[in-house]
Amino acid sequence: MPSQHSNGSTRSGSPLSRRAFTTAVATGAATAAVGAPAAAAAGTASEEVAKERPFRAARGRHSRRPNILFILGDDLGWADLSSYGAPHIRTPNLDRLGRQGVRFTDAYSGSATCSPTRFSLYTGRYPGRTEGGLAEPIADRSVGLDPTHPTLASLLRGVGYSTALIGKWHCGYLPDHSPVKSGWDEFFGNFGGALEYYSKLGLDGEYDLYEGDATYKDLRYYTRVLTERASEFVLRGHDKPWLLNLNFTTPHWPWIADGDTEASAEIVRRIKAGDGRALWHADGGSVRKYTEMVEDLDRSVGEVLKALKRSGQEEDTLVVFASDNGGERFSYNWPLSGNKSSLQEGGIRVPSVLRWPARVDGHQVSDLPVFSPDWTATLLELGGARPDPAHPLDGVSLAGYLLRDEAPKERDLFWRVRGERALRRGDWKYYRGRNGADQLFNLADDQREQADRAAAEPKRLAELRASWERTNSGLLPYPAVS
Incomplete structure (x- = not known):
């Protein structure tokens, strides 16, 4: 029976790194092309970018092993945040998160679509190392992340972390694949690549909201449900460090914002009538609707961060926010070319920010090229976990760069x-x-x-x-x- 829920690189002395300066100029240029209200919002973001300084590690500070909150947006483009140049999208919470830590200008996803990037983040390896990572993205229920393969979660759990994944998994389906089979103590979310935000019907027309391996009934707007569950998690009385992978589906299609119940009902009607492409919503969406969804994602992240602050754990929690790939057709990617599914910059360069108040100073910008497997290697080192020698990482730890001011070696x-x-x-x-x-x-x-x-x-x-x-x-x- 389903459960019932009662009713969220440079380190020189120059004032800005070369690409950070380029970003600031691009933001200003974009601002000049829009109307006054949007220009005012973007202008404020541009002023904040101008206050950023090239990254430099705060050496000599110490703290306990951090809690880790890793937040993924879904199909969020590189310039879809106001701090990255969007002239018409207001993202005050994510902009503030970046100001409180480091904003990366040259950060990339591990691949150009959803599930291979998730494989690269969970394993720290190229998607092509594993059979499941070859799907771009996973649609076949017979493939997925092998439960015997070490993951970020299983390795951190092995050194005393509690682990949870809330939101989109997209690395295989039951009965063979699941977060709880791959190192996460808890899972609450969807298995597939997309779902309708109210009904929770997935690409195959089946209901796709689970707690662990059992369906969970909640027909409220999905982003609200995930935000609430994540806030509950961080507010618990944790007795050991924790890892929370919070994977929103926002702003992935279908283009349904909170309150769009009529649009939701129409898509559900089409799904039930056998329209296998109803969720793709090719005849829907707009720049305005996409903006609503991104701004809702920003508010949702803000709610979770407020809960983290109330919990008293903010200082010792390392927060990373990124996207799983580049933006879709309504995304604002200027000046990049290409979109999701392409290996042009617009398909793989993503907004990425890191905050760790106990160890990393704020108001910093880094143009160091990094990608998803680097976060895996970094978080394992900071959490005190060693990679499995039988499954060597393709990512490189940024811990020395972030904490000890070590110049990273050039690599590909x-x-x-x-x-x-x-x-x-x-x-x-x-x-x-x-x-x-x-x-x-x-x-x-x-x-x-x-x-x-x-x-x-x-x-x-x-x-x-x-x-x-x-x-x-x-x-x-x-x-x-x-």
Whole structure:
């Protein structure tokens, strides 16, 4: 029987790093193109960006092992926060979170779609290391994250953390795959890639809200339900450090904001009539509706952070906010090219902020290139957990950079999706799109990836292509498409 719920890199002395300055200029330029009310909001965000200083570790401070609150937005684009340049979206809570810690300008997801990025975050490895990570994204109920594979949660639980995942899992379905089979003590959320926000009907038309492995009946707006459950979790009387993965579905389609009950009812009608693409909501949505959903996500994060403060744990809780991939069709990605599913910057560069009051100073900006598996390696080190030697990490811990002012070693960031490939080394990015042409871009000068330097830099192109090939040779091949 379902349960019943009673009725939320630089460290130089210059005032701004090169890309932080570019972001501030882009924000100002975007502001000039909109009306007065939106311009005023964006102008305030631009002023806050201008106050940021290049990242520098606060050495010599100590604290206990942190609680970890890792929050994921779903299909949230790189510039969808006002602090990242959106002229028409107001995100005061996420902007404040960034001001209280570090805002990363060059942070990336582990892949260009939902489930492979989640594989990379949970395992700290490229999605192509595991069979389930080859799905882009998972739709087949027979594949998922192998319960025997070590995860961020299982490794932290092994050193004394309590672990919970609230929200979207999207790494496999019951009976074989579940967060509680992969290291999380608790799970409350949905298994699939999308659901209708009120009815909780998923892509297959089945009800998809669970507590543990049992269905849980709650027909309120999903973002409200997740926010409430996450707030309850952080307000508990915890007797040991904890990890909470809070995975919102907002602002993923369908384009339904809180209160849109008529739109919800129409999509439910279509689902029940057998329309297998009803949730994609291809005939719905708008920039205005998308803005409502992002601003609701911001309010929801704010509620959880208020609960964290009330709990007395704010100082010793490390909070990371990021997105699982780039934005969809209503997202504001300027000046990046591409969207979700693409390995252009707009498909993989994501807003990312980190706050840890006990150890990391606020009002900082970092242009260090990082991606999802780096967060896994970082959180394991800070939590005192060692990776499993049989499953070596592809991410690099940022703990030395964040806490000891250690200059990170230059390394490559690697991505692969069907039909596309990309690799970033320093400011340079190697990219091959679906047309099969190798391209080379200098992201310091050309975030928009329009000035192809392949002909001018053949040696560099060859080096980066060879590096991509070496990494790719160690990954599982994609299965043949039938």
